[in-house]
Amino acid sequence: MSADFTSTTAPHSQAPGTEAQAMPGGNAIVFDNVSMTFPDGTEGLKDVDLAIAPGEFVSIVGPSGCGKSTLLKVASGLVTHTGGKVWVDRDQLGYTFQDATLLPWRKVQDNVELLMELRGFPPAERARIAREKIDLVGLTGFENHYPQRLSGGMKMRVSLARSLALNPAVFMFDEPFGALDEITRERLNDEVIDLYQREQFTGIFVTHSIPEAVYMSSKVVVMSARPGRIQEVFDVPFAYPRRPEMRYQADFSELCGEVSLSLRRAIEG
Amino acid sequence: MPDTLAQNAAPANAARGTARKANIEAHSAVPIPTPPGLAHKLLTSLVPPILAGILVILLYAMVRSSLPPHRQFLMPSAQGLWDLAFAVPGFVPELLSRSVTTMAIAVTGLALSISFGCLMGIVMFRFLFLEKAIFPYLVVLQSVPVLAIVPLIQSALGFGFMPKVLIVALFTFFAVPTTLLLGLKSVDKNILNLFKLQGATWRTTLIKACLPSAGPTLFAGFSISGSLAVIAAITSELFFLSGEGGLGQLLMNSKIDFKYEQMYAALIAASVLSIAVYLFFKWLGNRLFSHWHEASEKRQ
Ligand SMILES: Nc1ncnc2c1ncn2[C@@H]1O[C@H](COP(=O)(O)OP(=O)(O)O)[C@@H](O)[C@H]1O
Ligand SMILES: [Mg+2]
Numbered sequence: 001m002s003a004d005f006t007s008t009t010a011p012h013s014q015a016p017g018t019e020a021q022a023m024p025g026g027n028a029i030v031f032d033n034v035s036m037t038f039p040d041g042t043e044g045l046k047d048v049d050l051a052i053a054p055g056e057f058v059s060i061v062g063p064s065g066c067g068k069s070t071l072l073k074v075a076s077g078l079v080t081h082t083g084g085k086v087w088v089d090r091d092q093l094g095y096t097f098q099d100a101t102l103l104p105w106r107k108v109q110d111n112v113e114l115l116m117e118l119r120g121f122p123p124a125e126r127a128r129i130a131r132e133k134i135d136l137v138g139l140t141g142f143e144n145h146y147p148q149r150l151s152g153g154m155k156m157r158v159s160l161a162r163s164l165a166l167n168p169a170v171f172m173f174d175e176p177f178g179a180l181d182e183i184t185r186e187r188l189n190d191e192v193i194d195l196y197q198r199e200q201f202t203g204i205f206v207t208h209s210i211p212e213a214v215y216m217s218s219k220v221v222v223m224s225a226r227p228g229r230i231q232e233v234f235d236v237p238f239a240y241p242r243r244p245e246m247r248y249q250a251d252f253s254e255l256c257g258e259v260s261l262s263l264r265r266a267i268e269g
Numbered sequence: 270m271p272d273t274l275a276q277n278a279a280p281a282n283a284a285r286g287t288a289r290k291a292n293i294e295a296h297s298a299v300p301i302p303t304p305p306g307l308a309h310k311l312l313t314s315l316v317p318p319i320l321a322g323i324l325v326i327l328l329y330a331m332v333r334s335s336l337p338p339h340r341q342f343l344m345p346s347a348q349g350l351w352d353l354a355f356a357v358p359g360f361v362p363e364l365l366s367r368s369v370t371t372m373a374i375a376v377t378g379l380a381l382s383i384s385f386g387c388l389m390g391i392v393m394f395r396f397l398f399l400e401k402a403i404f405p406y407l408v409v410l411q412s413v414p415v416l417a418i419v420p421l422i423q424s425a426l427g428f429g430f431m432p433k434v435l436i437v438a439l440f441t442f443f444a445v446p447t448t449l450l451l452g453l454k455s456v457d458k459n460i461l462n463l464f465k466l467q468g469a470t471w472r473t474t475l476i477k478a479c480l481p482s483a484g485p486t487l488f489a490g491f492s493i494s495g496s497l498a499v500i501a502a503i504t505s506e507l508f509f510l511s512g513e514g515g516l517g518q519l520l521m522n523s524k525i526d527f528k529y530e531q532m533y534a535a536l537i538a539a540s541v542l543s544i545a546v547y548l549f550f551k552w553l554g555n556r557l558f559s560h561w562h563e564a565s566e567k568r569q
Contacts, residue, residue, distance in 0.1 A: 095462075095466055097459045101457065103478070105481045114463075118469045118473065146560055
């Protein structure tokens, strides 16, 4: 996978667009003193420093409204930050939103083909890759269903398959399973871990569930209340593949407790 | 019938003397309903409108019979409608050819509205300053009483086909750009983000995300416009009595000649046309959207 690292900065300090530049420290994503102030004066992010190594799976937890989504939007280029620098390979980017964001007028197959279509893949290749990814998320047989007829968990799987089709180097998840019931959520946690190990992407996973964050990731980042900054980073020592039994181990609960305390401090300021 | 069971539960509470008096009943199941057959479906969907229709006809007959005889010409009887209108030699072909004329005006005007309206909706969606510039005047246009400016239109365009088409367009225009703009604007923000992340152009985003998403709303607009089109065409004809005209002209002529039966026949033809246009858009909307859009889905 060829890395095409680009950095973007605030419009006033540099021409808009991208600039090839050496990546600091061999990381996949670097936030260097990044701030984001919205036009209405809201400070979404302030002086965020964060480095994510290639192949890491980082979860981000923080009080609601602290700027977690903004962090992903800045990293992906959906919004441009107003201070500092971001390094990231945006060429093959996976992104899932809180809801599955499927096009309701397209069948599952055509939804999974969408991003490839926008990238100009030839139809035959598109169809082949889509079938492969649909199979990967366990939805073979549902290719011709419209999203309306699928359950919440199945819609989310379609959304994952759609992103996987681009073979993402970096995969961003913005509270993807927040709206699902716990059983579906835990199953999808395992499926995402499987996909992560199989496809070898770098993951950033925003969630408001601490056990989910600890279970999924190699690092948990706690953000402070608005304006969002990095409060604390926890290394998760457990090896992949993670197994559901892990949720009931003492050291797992202990780490969850530590993250929870840190989050509490973040909310209290 | 639910039968009450003797209760033997809650010994702990009973021991403490705090047990609430329970009235436990057995609730029986109902068998799985068999799916309704075609005959049943037809019955449930056809009987209500037929009954309502019969009711209306009865009411009509009652009102008619209460009129003094010299005023009964205002409400022709079925016999009269047949004898003096439909059975008159040459009347039905005339009615048909006039319907075609009226339909041509309505459809051309509607086509004009829809094409210009869609264009305007898209342009307003693309450029905010154009929306700000155009939208207030759309509302102004809608508030102009079209009938009042018919003489102006006649002076400008004469008495042919085009002025009538223009009147239809004026009647039916408003709903098209406004519903399209509303639909285009209410596309899911994250769908737009998805397209943005792939560097999709505005045109691609419009075609693959915004327009499909706006479709059902736009079709609601089409139905409103469509149901106005035939009425608008007939109204336009009321002002143009020369030459071989449509149903509107027949309405006027038969009124002048006191052929009220023929006037009623023309009215019936007009409603049939209106209903046909409405049903057409309903059918097309259903075909296009029912597989993914909740509201256009057929009720089970
Ligand atoms: N486009 C915007 N304009 C102004 N303020 C915004 C905008 N987007 C987000 N914000 C504000 O920035 C803060 C962070 O938002 P967000 O990143 O969505 O938080 P969360 O951590 O819940 O995902 C919130 O207070 C939000 O109201
Ligand atoms: Mg958020």
